Amino acid sequence: MAWQLRASVLRVPRFTLRFPGSGRIEDMRLFTQTLYRYWYHKGFWGATVASAVDFLNTFVLFIVAVIFTMRFDWAVALSCVESECAAHPLVRGLHAPYIFRSTFWGHLWGFIFLSSTVGSCAYELARFVETYYLQYEVEEVAREAGVDTGFLTPLHRWRYHLQRGLDGRAGHEFIGLCGGDAIALSTAGWGEFLETICAAVGRSGSVKFGAPGEPLDPLRAVQGLMQLENYLIALHEADALRGTALQYVSPSVIRTLIDSMFDAFRTVESRHKCVWAVRSTMVTYAVLYGAGFLFFCVYVTLKVLVKNAAQVKVNYWALSQRMWTTEAQWRFRLYNEVEHLHACRLRAGSEVAERMVDRLRVSNSVSRFVRRVCSTCVLVTAILSFLNPALLIGSSIGGLTLVWWLTLALMLYACAPEVDPREREYAYITDLERLVDSIHYDAAEWFHSADAFYEHITTTFFKNRLLVVVTGLLESLALPVLLVYALGDGSVEALVEFVLQHSTTVDGVGSIAAGSDWSSSSLSRTPPGEHDSGGVNHASASTHSKDADTSATLLGKPAAATGSAHKRAEKVQLSVASFAAVYSQWTLRHIDGPTGRESPASCQDAALNNFLRQLSLRVREAAITHAASVASADELMISRDSLALSKSVRSERRFRVPREDAEQRIDGADGETSGLPAFAAGSTTAHEREQLFVSQVSSSRHAFHFSRTTQLPLNRREAADYGTEKGGAL
Known part of the structure; x- marks a missing residue:
């Protein structure tokens, strides 16, 4: 997606990869991003359908918002008893949007709810239209490179088979032509596909990233694809933002701040311009999010609830499962490593880490007490339901019905699962080797003892799913406050200084993180202040x-x-x-x-x-x-x-x-x-x-x-x- 925020200006999405003046593709980052999405979804049709599904997801939320703000009868729904609810229709004609009650605050929250879903639908629709045009241009580039992309859409496939059947009925014999050096998009790996495209770039006159006739190097292509991501990897590797307000800001916002430091040629500008660009971007973000805070708050909360509600309701144990934190994901990622390879390693590592944590977890007294209380609540609810099924919905204790008490008890019980007897003789080194082999990262504390490994990984990288989701939600809601506070705590200077000191220039790509340039x-x-005893001798006279x-x-x-x-x-x-x-x-x-x-x-x-x-x-x-x-x-x-x-x-x-x-x-x-x-x-x-x-x-x-x-x-x-x-x- 080509949304960019530079110098306090929100640009409209781009619907073409080609520049108006030259008519050639010259933006390597946008081209490689579109190319990767094209390969990942196996062609134009898959990428377009994936974007359409994103739009449909928000459209469903918009339909729900329309029903519950403009057609739902909240007065009847909140006041009717069990016998009367079936007799009164809850969905009627259109009325002014409101939630719960037809008061000023009810109409305000209803308008915010409805407007948030409308804005999200408009955003996803723009993304869908942009994806359609960009993916079609990449389809042309792939066909020009000799890649067997298959049929453009299922309609083209049906038309082909229909024409083949009609020709066979007329007596024409079909001769399938196959062979050659063309690769099939559906079966080709990412490396093979990218190298094929790079080899064809030098022969194409419509794609230009370097000197005429020069083939595009896969390393440069991936550097352009992960230009901003490599800076994030370097930031987490050096802990450059630790102790600042930007430490709690989402990676997408950090990428936008780093992107504001680049000029039109994707090169980092001077220190003064970088500081000004970052500050203006932060002020713009703070003003936009602050002005529409209620809209943003409602949309983000609904997105988190819709994404996790069904999974938690179906599987209560999902709350007690652990997952990698955002810091761990960027700390474990390697330079120039594309997303699907990184996600595969994290998935394999999480399975090993979950098994190790389960075997090393200690059952404390608080967990046993919570489980006993929750079990008692479930037992009481079950007995009352068997005596009189109407009590489960009709009766209430402390203002909550028995259904609510049962749901809360099951959720709390899932957060404190029963622990198997701890294996004192558990040889964790073998599993630790598998974990390190998957995530490509290790810490000194992991090799001291099993207890040290458990304490370190559960407090830094591998945390409870509920805690990670709630923490991410709170950090997103506190974004305007964090950005305003970051303007005066030295976060801007630390970010700009790190990017300037750890940047190098590559022809055709622009400025990239030093660790990604090999x-x-x-x-x-060696960066300033990082002189080790056995480091590289910079004063060497011989190349x-x-x-x-x-x-x-x-x-x-x-x-x-x-x-x-x-x-x-x-x-x-x-x-x-x-x-x-x-x-x-x-x-x-x-x-x-x-x-x-x-x-x-x-x-x-x-x-x-x-x-x-x-x-x-x-x-x-x-x-x-x-x-x-x-x-x-x-x-x-x-x-x-x-x-x-x-x-x-x-x-x-x-x-x-x-x-x-x-x-x-x-x-x-x-x-x-x-x-x-x-x-x-x-x-x-x-x-x-x-x-x-x-x-x-x-x-x-x-x-x-x-x-x-x-x-x-x-x-x-x-x-x-x-x-x-x-x-x-x-």
Whole structure:
């Protein structure tokens, strides 16, 4: 969506990707965002329908608002008894909007309720129209790139099959033409699809992001896609806003504030202009939200209630489940990691974390007391309902009917579930390895003990669902106050200073976060005040020496085990490994490709190329080891089948052939050492490749735990073996 708020001006949505003057697509961020949405929803039809459903969701809320503000008879509904409610129709003709009672405040809240839903419908309708036009232009770009996008709509598919049937009836034979290098949009991964589009950009005259004829690099495309998101990742990594009012502001507002610092070429402006732009944007937001606070409050509250009411009513236990906080989501995200890969890791990590927390949770006396009181209320309500069913609805205690007491008791009981007996001998290290392998993050407290891990993760990253939802709602409602307070507590200066110090410029993209730029100049630069003992030597006289030091920094060897520079190096190397697993062709080009010839990019980014070469060697070794272990296990199972010898021989031959083929593909035909394993380049999913690549980086990254865990008791030192040769690569 192209809503932008810069210099206190609210821009209208854009209904085309092309600029009026040149007629070409030049806004990389808008183009890549539309392209990603196009791939995620598998084409024009899927993306358009998804936007239409968003509009229909708000339209349903608008219909409900019209019924309960302009047609519902609140006087009868609030005063009738059970026998009279069935005789009086509650929905009648139209009247002036009001809620509960036809008074001044009733009409005011009714008008606010109705206006909020009308505004949301208009907003979603504009988004739908914009999505329709933008996705259609991306459809043209994808077809021009040679992507098999399928039928534009189901109507086109039906018309095609109808025409095919009519032609067959007339005696015409259908010949299906297939083959070629075209990829199918419905089955292509994001990395393969993006690399196909990038290769076609250089051949297209209607899309321009760099020099004419230059192919678009996937790294630059993803940097444009996540230009603002990478700044948010860097902000959470450095805790730059901790202690300020902007710490409690939603990420969408922070993205808008950062976006206000860019000029028309997506480059960060000067310090004075940035401060002025951020302050003017904050004032505009505060005025708009303050003037329409009642509308905003009603809309946000309704959105939260509608989204969670049905789930809570169906499954009361959902209130006691835990989920990742907003801080955890941005802290765990890697640079240049697209949304669906990040969401997949968080989902896998939440399952492991939920299981660990359940096994480590301690049943306290307060929880037992709450459960006993709630159980008593449920028992009393059940007995009274069996004696006289009318009591469940007609009778009341303390002004509330028994139905309300039953609902409240069940909700409180769900918030304090019964805990299984605690396992004192629970070896949590194995599950901790799985958790770290999923979220790509660890803290020093997690390796001390199980209790330290439980206390740290439940108080910072993994909290109760009800608490997270209520906290987010309160922070959204307090947005005008937070923005006004942030104008004077130094939040603006801290945000602007961080963005200016951690920005670098990339051709065709503009200003990006330094951690997302993996060139040698960016990787060797240490922010002011972050000089570690083993950092990169900036005064090196030799370019080769500088690149070697940077490559070593990527591998995590010279940096100290503590310090912000080391944490940034860890984040960068994990991000590079994750990116290399998803975009295999980009990786092959940076490690000189299968031909062994030196690529032009390697002269400029030697440190990155060296890191990718070493990473590819580790992946190859891990693949060989995994293939050998799997084949050995298969052969062992086959040898035990003594009842069907002939079947065993056939199965053994069937299992041995893939093993030999895999080893040949991994080793290479002429003993070459560059290039990725064949399976890592396309025969597995991006999620599996990402886990494999990052685990090889973790084997050296977690070596820093040795210095800390050697001082711990022997039974705790096994935590430092995670991801190393001693502990085994995941």
